[in-house]
Amino acid sequence: MLADFNFRVIFEYLPFFLTGLKSTFLISIISIMLALVAGIIACACRISGIKSIKYPAIAYIEIIRSTPLLVQIYFLYFGLPTLGLRIPEIQTGILALMLNSGAYIAEIIRAGINSVDEGQIEAGISSGLNYFQRMRFIILPQAIGVTVPPLLGQAIVLVKDSALLSLISVMELTRCGQTMTSERFMPSEAFLTVAFFYMCIYFCLKALADWSQRKLIFREAY
Amino acid sequence: MMAFYFGKLVEIFPFFLKGLSMTVQVAFISLVTCTFIGFVLGIFRSGKNILIKRLIGVYVAFVRGTPFVVQIFIIFFILPEWGIQLEAFDAALLAMAIMGSAFICEIVAGGIESIPRGQWEAATSSGLSLVQQLRFVIVPQSMKVILPPLVGQYVLLIKDTSVISVIGVMELTRVGWLTVVRIPEGLMVFSLVGALYFVISYPLILLSNYLEKRMAV
Numbered sequence: 386m387l388a389d390f391n392f393r394v395i396f397e398y399l400p401f402f403l404t405g406l407k408s409t410f411l412i413s414i415i416s417i418m419l420a421l422v423a424g425i426i427a428c429a430c431r432i433s434g435i436k437s438i439k440y441p442a443i444a445y446i447e448i449i450r451s452t453p454l455l456v457q458i459y460f461l462y463f464g465l466p467t468l469g470l471r472i473p474e475i476q477t478g479i480l481a482l483m484l485n486s487g488a489y490i491a492e493i494i495r496a497g498i499n500s501v502d503e504g505q506i507e508a509g510i511s512s513g514l515n516y517f518q519r520m521r522f523i524i525l526p527q528a529i530g531v532t533v534p535p536l537l538g539q540a541i542v543l544v545k546d547s548a549l550l551s552l553i554s555v556m557e558l559t560r561c562g563q564t565m566t567s568e569r570f571m572p573s574e575a576f577l578t579v580a581f582f583y584m585c586i587y588f589c590l591k592a593l594a595d596w597s598q599r600k601l602i603f604r605e606a607y
Numbered sequence: 608m609m610a611f612y613f614g615k616l617v618e619i620f621p622f623f624l625k626g627l628s629m630t631v632q633v634a635f636i637s638l639v640t641c642t643f644i645g646f647v648l649g650i651f652r653s654g655k656n657i658l659i660k661r662l663i664g665v666y667v668a669f670v671r672g673t674p675f676v677v678q679i680f681i682i683f684f685i686l687p688e689w690g691i692q693l694e695a696f697d698a699a700l701l702a703m704a705i706m707g708s709a710f711i712c713e714i715v716a717g718g719i720e721s722i723p724r725g726q727w728e729a730a731t732s733s734g735l736s737l738v739q740q741l742r743f744v745i746v747p748q749s750m751k752v753i754l755p756p757l758v759g760q761y762v763l764l765i766k767d768t769s770v771i772s773v774i775g776v777m778e779l780t781r782v783g784w785l786t787v788v789r790i791p792e793g794l795m796v797f798s799l800v801g802a803l804y805f806v807i808s809y810p811l812i813l814l815s816n817y818l819e820k821r822m823a824v
Contacts, residue, residue, distance in 0.1 A: 451762070451808040452801040453769035455780055460801065463793025541671075548674030552773060559677055572684035580673045580681065587672030 405561035424490025626782030641707030649715025
């Protein structure tokens, strides 16, 4: 089946694939950072008692979670120009990834905050701590540990999701595979190499996620 | 101009409904297949045979480590090189089945492993065969752990059907993509597409939330 698998062509295209890998890397890192900011803001709005910011946050999270990322990407890609905003594809893509992951991260952080036992909050109240002090000294230190492993899981999802940006012609890893297929007509070499690179990123992040799972979950430690 | 395009969009709305029915069809067939294969693989993955466990582990790692688009391209472009010709629709179903089964397998294996060893021992000493143990003791109890993430996974799989538009299956996203060429109102067209996806997946998200509350121990 793979008898005529052509390694020579892969080596010839290796520098090309490495630029693709680099751009996937950069896109993912920038998007996850921005998504973290978006997620923290959305979560803060979601758990606040003020209705005028709580309901928009709920709407944002639920709409993002129940529509496919590809539709969101196309929505921005075809929609922003009709509003008169002409930004490069790569920025559209990062915006879409940020908005998408932001909603999931908001839910992850909310789950982390909810995982803190009710009794501890009551203890905080009776010690005379105000809302921000309770957040700062009781809830967040515990919530962060619980949140890190699923956040790394979300990072894995985001790296894979960034492959969809190839469909709006952002030059990243998957797009490199498509380009090589159209130039040389060698889909097995192209896409198996692409898959290999994604697997490398996946295993690194997976190892990190497993490690953080072992190290940071200390809920039982009292 | 907006009103003109809106009228156009209303005119071709049946086209969107066709896309929606295609999405529902693909989603339904692949969800049923995935659930079945996923349960079988999950039971083997939590079993004792090391070789089978490792093989399933490699398969799951491959599926979880690569993007779904790349998997679709591999199936759609590479299989013909090996002499297997597939229609876009069949290739899409195959890709969905391969991807979904891996995720569901992990959920099922996690659920079965959450059952304490004592339950297995009790079932063995009651004289049940292995299949009976799974059927009457282990799987019914592990459903409590499996069901909430399973429904959540269904939502993800339904959303992933949008990606099969890249190989030309005429489903909802593809319809939106074709429409936006004629009606250059991206916001309007993809809001409509998004709304139709919302109608299918939001009830399932609510169901998943409900199950999570209900099954919490």
